[in-house]
Every structure is written in C-alpha cells, then in structure tokens.
Amino acid sequence: MRYKYPVTTLPTLSPSFDWRAEKIDWPVTTEVGRGLSGVVATTTEVMWLDPASGSLTYRGVPVETLAAENSFEEIASLLMTGSMPESDLAGYSAFRSQLRSSRALPSDVIGLIRDLDPATHPTRLLRAGISALGCHELTVGDDLSGDRHWRDLRIVGQVAALVGEIAAHRAGRASPVFGPADSLAESVLIGLNAHRPDPADTRVLDLLWVLYAAHGLDAPTFTSMVVASCLADPYFNVVAGLSALRGPRQGGASEAVLDQLSALDQPSSAKDLVRRIIDSGRPIAGFGHRSYRMPDPRVAVLRRELAALADRRDRPDVFESARAIEVAAESTLSPREIHVNINFYAAPIFHLLGADAALGPCLFAVGRTAGLVALVREAIDTIRLVRPLSRYVGPPERALPRPESP
C-alpha cells in the first residue's frame, strides 16, 4: 500500500530564485505554491536557513557553534542588536540587566494569572499575561518610534517571567523567587521545579532556546509581522504571534511527541509502534518539516543532550525509547525525505527539565520570542501593509428577493 505521509514537506523556498542576495529589487517573480511557499515576504540579516544544506545561521554564525558557546541571553542580544557580546561588553551588560529586570511582573498581572484555573492550557495563560502586561506597559498616545528596541527586549524577559509564574501556578505553588543575578533560564527552571537548578540543566535550557530562537518566517513570526505592518504596538504583535504558537502544527507538536513516547512500553516494541501509527495513516510525531529535505542539523545536538540529560536523571529509558522510535521511523520515512525534526528531541528534554507536556509550547515560546521580535523589528522600517489578493470564484451578482408588495 502506498502510504501518503500527512505532513506537507514541500520546499519552502522556490528553487529557481536567488534567496541569498545583496539586496532585492521589488517587484519580484517567484514560484508560489501551497501555503504561500516560495513567496518572498521580507528581507533579513538576522538569520539564514540554507535550503541546500539545512544549516541555520544567526547573523552569519552557525547555530551549533552558538549553542555550544553562548547563553540564550547572549544570543538574544546577537539577534536583536546584531553584535556579539564580546564586541560590545558595556552594551551587552546593559542589555542583560534590562532583560533581567523586566521580569518583575506587576501584582495585577500575577493576580490575573492566579485568578485563572491552573489547568487552563498554559499558552492561553501566557497570552492573557502578555496582553495584560501590554496594558501596563503602554498608554494611549505613547510614541513608539524611539524605544522599540527597549520594548522588544522587555517582552522577551516578560515572556520568561510569565512562563515561570505559569509553571508555578500550574503546580499549585507560590511565585518563583529569583534575583537579578539569575539568568532567564535559571528563573524559569526555578518556576518549574521550585529549587535552584543544577548548572548543567541551566545550560541545556539555554541551548534549547538558542536552537529555537529563530527559524525564518514561521507562523508566529509571520503573524507578528503582518500585524506589525499595520503599525500595531509590540504587544499586539506578540499576542497575535502567541495565538499562532499553540496550533498542533506549531509549538503544540511537542505534546504529540510526548504522547507518542509514553505509548511505547519498551524500546524493543518501537518498530511495532511505528508500523501501527503509519498503517493508521497518522504522522509520526516529531518527523517531517517542510524546510528540510535532509536531516535538521540541530537534531544531532539535541540527541546528544537528551542522552546526557537522561543519564544524569537516571532515566536512560527516555533516551533509549526516543532513539528506538527515531531509528524505526527513519528507515521507513527517510527514503521519502521525511526526517526527524527538532521537536522530537526537544519535547523529552523539556519534560526531563520539569515541564509537563502542555508547558512545552510555552518553553519554546521564550526562545522563539527573541527571534520573532528581532525579525519584526528589522522589517518594520520598510514594511508595507501586507495585503495579498484573492480571486473571486463565488456566485455572480444577484439581488435579494423583494418583499411582496401589498
């Protein structure tokens, strides 16, 4: 039986077009496919995903190098300002202290979160929290032209603070306690586990956020960009972006990965599990990404990290199960250019760091917000209102029936 994999794996970029250029001369002509694949929506200097090799660079540096050597805070600065911390130590120091101090949430915002049922999906709580923060941060008539950078970095810190708060609320605990010396990763881990994290765990979370920080015009980023093109304020942009975060095809993917892992009783039954899922016509969670027709280089990093973390936790079974599913699925799917994606290993890492499945998209959100605000900020000066056309294929002109005259 010919198995049709239910995930679109069309190349995002139109192959006949030069996606790496000095500049762009509008208008452009490209091959346009499903889901607007192949459409040029903007230009960027922030990140580059090479369609030929699958390698991802931020400001020209491969993401694997950055993940090995830099913290998330440093990479947030690189993405948003364009310079590495070591080239501007004073600037980075100011950036980091502003980022960290923005974690102080107004008591009304904490109250708004705490009034909501802890069982509510955490992404909904996060969105409500960011929306409320926007009301506290901005007043009617604020001029946003000068201070966008400062606003943007505050939003990254605020997302982290809310995720820590939501994790604590979800577990029925008081607000996490941390100080200005604690990094974003440390404060979120305190929210997750109510104790100071092991430095190795902090490093893993930093690394995950670095790998997740930017990935082109994914749905949250592109949504934010469309909203920003109307000259909305940064909180409207981010609330809209967070609305695109939870869909099962986006951040919600990590929940499906964990469900799939927990359906496996022992690594040796992985082949059967994979066969059952494929026979039923469902996708293998954590496989397939339309930007990659080759293995995603970020996965190799995370595979090693999960192995090490599972060992430290004395849970080697978690890694063995994941690896067994990966091997079983690769043999069937890789001939069709469907490969394991970053969520496949990120989801169990989030889990071992103390996040239940539903919190996965929120943890993802902290990292992605840095790239999102950087890409939107970059586009905003030159962007035009985004308004594509649609072709009308509906009923021809007709008139309402007239009421009968008496």
Next chain:
Amino acid sequence: MIGRSDASSPQTYARGLEGLVAGDTRISDIDGRTGRLFYRGYSIADLVANSTFEAVSYLILQGEMPTAAQLEDWQNELRRWRRPPRAAFDALARVPRRAHPLAQYRTMLTVAACHTPEPENTTLDAQWRRPARILSWTSALAAAAIRHLDGRDAVEPIDDLGFAANFLYQTLGVVPPDDEIRAFEASLIVQAEHGLHAAAFAALVVISTGADLGSAVLAGMGALSGARHGGANQLAFEMMAGLENADQARTWARTALARGHRFPGFGHRVYRCPDPRVKALEAHAEGILGSHGLERRWEVYTALRDEIEAVLAPKGIYANVDSITGLLYHPMGLPVSAFPIPFCLAIQTGWMAHCLEYLPDGTMIEPGAVYVG
C-alpha cells in the same frame, strides 16, 4: 483557498505581497475600479437597505441568505452567548484605565479564551460551533470595555433586542432611537467583510497552524489596532473635529494638500474610485448629525471630502469608510477612542468566514525571506 493546487506557478508581486494572488475565495468580490462590493453575490447597498446584521453575518459565514427558520436558529444561537464568563469582565480591574481601549478589550478576550468550552478541540465541527459565541461574547465585552473608559459598570443584555441594538444598549445604557440603530447596523453590515485585507490575512495565518478560531480573531484584532488599519477612523474623526466649519476645512485642506499631507480616512489600496461603503453610509451620517444639531460636522466632512478629492481623485484617492464611521458613532455617544471597536465587531465575521473557508484542507502558511546578511 490559498494555494489549493499542489502545483506551483510563477507570480510577480511587490512589497507587502501587493499583487500576489494568494488564492480563491467565494466570500466577497471587491471591484476596486468601479467601486462595488458584493458579499456572496449581493451588493452591500442591497444588504444595507433590505437586511439585518444577523442575516448578513449568516450569509457571509454560510454562503447563502438564511431561510426564516435558519435565521431564527442563528439569532437564538447569537442570543445564547450574550453572557461571557465573569472572569473576562473582572480582567478590566487588573489593567490600568489609561491603557489603549483596544488593548483592554484584547485582554478581556484573552481571559475569555481561558474559559471557552472545548478549548483544545480544533476539529472542523468544533470550529463551526464558534462564530456565534465569538460574535456575541465580543459584543458584550466590547461594550463593557467602552463603558469602563468612563468608569461605568457593565450592563446586562436585553434578549429581545437585535445584535446592533443590544450592543448599543449595553454600551450606552439606553436603547437609542430607531434611526441610530439602523445607521449603526448599516455600519456593521458594510464593514462585515472585506477580502483578504491585512487583518483577515493575519487570522488566516493563525488558523493555518491548526489553532482555534478565537486565536485567529485575536490576531486579526492586533492588525486592526494599528494606525494603518482600524485605528484610521479615530484619526480621521480627530482630524475633522479640529475644524470649526466648512470654510476652515477648505482652507486647511488646501494648505495641507499643498504640503503633500496624507489624510487619514482617504485613499485605499483596493479602491481607486469612490468607496461603496462610504456611499452606503453617507445618508445615515447626514441624517443623524442633523437630528443632533451637528450639521456643521456634516458640512466640514463634505467640504474636506470635496477639496481633497478634487485634487487627489486623479491619483485614485477618495474618502474611504474610515472617514465616515466616526460621524455616525460620535453623535450616538461612543467615545472617540472606542471608534475602532465597532469595526472590529463587524469585520471579524469576514475573518471567521475566510478561516472556515480555508480550514478543510489548509496548508500552514509560511512564506520565505531573502537573506541579505
């Protein structure tokens, strides 16, 4: 809808995806050269004259005018959702009153979204159960957000009133005269759908991720909050409010035109001709301003419109719908900073229709960026 075919085809477009045909739609037909707007084949002039917002929202969502029984069911469904969760109202007490009214309203919606029935069910059936709830919840929450601007408490709905009348009652605390209800309803009808404008497109990107309809509406709202979009009716009204009379309007417009000023409420990416929505509302605006003794505002508007169009019409710039809605909302007693809200209530109908049209086989929308680093 967007890219339904597997085959790619070459297209040429400019910044802002201008000129890109994103896909097919059966919802509305906009003719930007002759200035005509049709919902599912019916002209908005016909709908404004002969229908109600309830029937038009049914038409936009479902594709056909409702039969009497269908309309009755739809109205009942809309009435059933007129009482949003208490927590969404309580959220107002948690945000500063100096915040932008749309931001306060947005926060109410995000809190209401924490209380939705079957929140994580994104099957097509579940998505179709949402439009009535979204329309009616947002109406009640928008009314409460507007009252909160002056520190007034929310008002319970009146079940016997239609959608437009009940919104005005919950906002103003009194049932306004019939001509005002009709004028307001006309403004809802002409603004209920407008193709794949930026806000509808933002909603579509969100629904394409498999998110729920309410999340898509929130993204649309974000787009609409921007000055280039829904905020324009407020800016247009403020521009006109600064002008005392027709003579002053003409003098000011001439000076501003000579400076190359851009006028809020004038010019539209799609219409290079008179905006049909303006035509459908002008008689209502003139009548209501007249009945409130505000004829001078009407004179300022027509003077400004004529001066600007005399110079800019050859460039395709005419008064758009944002120039006129404030002239309706102001005499009814809506505060200026709340003007974008009724637009938001109306236009989300179209966003939802586009989302539901896209859903059955919608691919995630993910365009690319050219790397210039």
